Amino acid sequence: xxxxxxxxxxxxxxxxxxxxxxxxxxxxxxxxxxxxxxxxxxxxxxxxxxxxxxxxxxxxxxxxxxxxxxxxxxxxxxxxxxxxxxxxxxxxxxxxxxxxxxxxxxxxxxxxxxxxxxxxxxxxxxxxxxxxxxxxxxxxxxxxxxxxxxxxxxxxxxxxxxxxxxxxxxxxxxxxxxxxxxxxxxxxxxxxxxxxxxxxxxxxxxxxxxxxxxxxxxxxxxxxxxxxxxxxxxxxxxxxxxxxxxxxxxxxxxxxxxxxxxxxxxxxxxxxxxxxxxxxxxxxxxxx
Numbered sequence: 096x097x098x099x100x101x102x103x104x105x106x107x108x109x110x111x112x113x114x115x116x117x118x119x120x121x122x123x124x125x126x127x128x129x130x131x132x133x134x135x136x137x138x139x140x141x142x143x144x145x146x147x148x149x150x151x152x153x154x155x156x157x158x159x160x161x162x163x164x165x166x167x168x169x170x171x172x173x174x175x176x177x178x179x180x181x182x183x184x185x186x187x188x189x190x191x192x193x194x195x196x197x198x199x200x201x202x203x204x205x206x207x208x209x210x211x212x213x214x215x216x217x218x219x220x221x222x223x224x225x226x227x228x229x230x231x232x233x234x235x236x237x238x239x240x241x242x243x244x245x246x247x248x249x250x251x252x253x254x255x256x257x258x259x260x261x262x263x264x265x266x267x268x269x270x271x272x273x274x275x276x277x278x279x280x281x282x283x284x285x286x287x288x289x290x291x292x293x294x295x296x297x298x299x300x301x302x303x304x305x306x307x308x309x310x311x312x313x314x315x316x317x318x319x320x321x322x323x324x325x326x327x328x329x330x331x332x333x334x335x336x337x338x339x340x341x342x343x344x345x346x347x348x349x350x351x352x353x354x355x356x357x358x359x360x361x362x363x364x365x366x367x368x369x370x371x372x373x374x375x376x377x378x379x380x381x382x383x
Contacts, residue, residue, distance in 0.1 A: 116368070117369070120364040128181055130177075131181060134175050139171060140171045142172050146166035148166065160350045172328040172333060173328075173351060183310070184310035190247075190252075191305050192255050192302040194248070195301075198217065199258065200259055210260070214257075220250075229247070229316060243313055251312075255302075258297050258298075262293075262297060266294060271289065272290065275288075295373075310330075311359060314329070314334070317332040333351040334351050
């Protein structure tokens with residue numbers, strides 16, 4: 096049986112399995128995502144069910160993570176909030192990665208004045224202070240999920256554009272691309288079938304890390320009251336609701352904060368593992 100190609104799925108999986116922390120992170124992520132998106136099936140209550148007899152109740156067998164200031168079950172709201180936070184993270188990373196890939200591939204492939212113009216646009220976008228612009232845009236957008244995805248994704252494409260441009264500049268001069276051009280392949284064919292697939296390694300790692308970054312941004316905006324608005328729960332607005340009782344009712348802060356920490360750390364470790372698996376030169380000691 097022939098050995099798998101360096102960039103094949105089998106080879107990537109083989110490399111990822113050697114990175115135990117990344118593999119554990121993948122299991123944790125899959126488990127958390129599955130639990131969150133199965134919330135209507137596994138949550139014991141409705142996310143907006145109010146129990147005035149159990150206001151800010153500490154964790155019990157009835158309410159595993161306690162209740163909030165309206166008597167709503169924190170475990171249930173964690174599951175439903177995770178659906179929103181993770182969905183925004185995934186979609187925003189998809190938007191940012193897609194836009195960055197488009198701009199970077201066009202700049203790298205055509206070069207000259209096209210490259211110069213697009214990279215100057217990227218430099219200008221980098222120079223704009225992101226957080227104030229996010230706050231300004233979210234305050235006028237109504238903070239709906241779709242708006243948050245567009246805003247976060249639309250302001251997170253610059254790093255991807257630079258990475259893709261660098262990869263395309265290198266790949267387009269390789270022998271197989273030159274041969275395909277000599278055989279009459281169109282520019283579209285060259286980019287889609289030959290260049291982008293061979294730049295997929297850094298793209299995949301960047302997209303993975305972009306999910307964690309988007310979740311952090313959404314949580315920060317929600318904590319400031321500028322993200323998705325209650326009663327729709329997110330981990331960020333759960334933190335916002337609990338800030339007045341951080342000392343006296345710590346479980347209201349600990350559980351959503353811990354969820355954000357675990358997910359973002361797991362995504363970062365997974366991205367590290369993917370980088371090592373996709374780079375045959377990588378010699379990370381974690382893999383030993």
